[in-house]
Amino acid sequence: xxxxxxxKEMQKVQKYFRDEISKIRGNRANPGLIEDIRxxxxxxxxxxxxxxxxNAAEPTLITVQCWDKNNVDKIKxxxxxxxxxxxxxxxxxxxxxxxxxxxxxxxxxxxKVIKKLLxxxxxxxxxxxxxxxDSLENDGISEDELERGKKGVQELVDKFNKEFESDFENKxxxxxxx
Numbered sequence: 157x158x159x160x161x162x163x164k165e166m167q168k169v170q171k172y173f174r175d176e177i178s179k180i181r182g183n184r185a186n187p188g189l190i191e192d193i194r195x196x197x198x199x200x201x202x203x204x205x206x207x208x209x210x211n212a213a214e215p216t217l218i219t220v221q222c223w224d225k226n227n228v229d230k231i232k233x234x235x236x237x238x239x240x241x242x243x244x245x246x247x248x249x250x251x252x253x254x255x256x257x258x259x260x261x262x263x264x265x266x267x268k269v270i271k272k273l274l275x276x277x278x279x280x281x282x283x284x285x286x287x288x289x290d291s292l293e294n295d296g297i298s299e300d301e302l303e304r305g306k307k308g309v310q311e312l313v314d315k316f317n318k319e320f321e322s323d324f325e326n327k328x329x330x331x332x333x334x
Contacts, residue, residue: 185212
């Protein structure tokens with residue numbers, strides 16, 4: 157494993173972390189909240205974003221403009237049965253998903269969720285560092301090259317951890333602010 161490969165692996169972890177925290181609702185409605193919910197249609201399970209256009213129409217409202225009117229009830233049912241505790245309504249081929257305001261307890265719970273995502277990301281980065289160092293040690297390189305490799309990968313780990321912390325703090329501020 158070379159340093160560029162380690163960097164790419166860390167970037168994948170970073171992308172996953174950012175995608176996951178972006179799905180967590182703050183003060184504004186986020187289409188990512190429901191677009192990955194799976195719906196039983198056409199003899200398969202498809203995400204909502206493949207069945208209609210998902211938009212944040214207002215700060216507390218997500219809409220789904222269904223492309224096939226026959227799927228409206230199935231999409232509504234999937235949203236209702238999700239663990240989001242939201243009740244959609246429909247008008248023709250448009251589904252409205254009103255989001256209730258976040259309570260203080262729910263905000264604190266969401267901060268704990270993103271904290272766990274942060275810890276998982278850091279663990280993944282440490283695993284990548286360990287794999288990189290193991291591969292260097294197995295390559296039989298000189299002590300100097302081994303130390304340079306360890307120093308280089310540690311700089312990457314520090315850089316990514318700092319970015320993770322920054323992303324976490326920004327999301328935390330978004331969740332806590334009213």
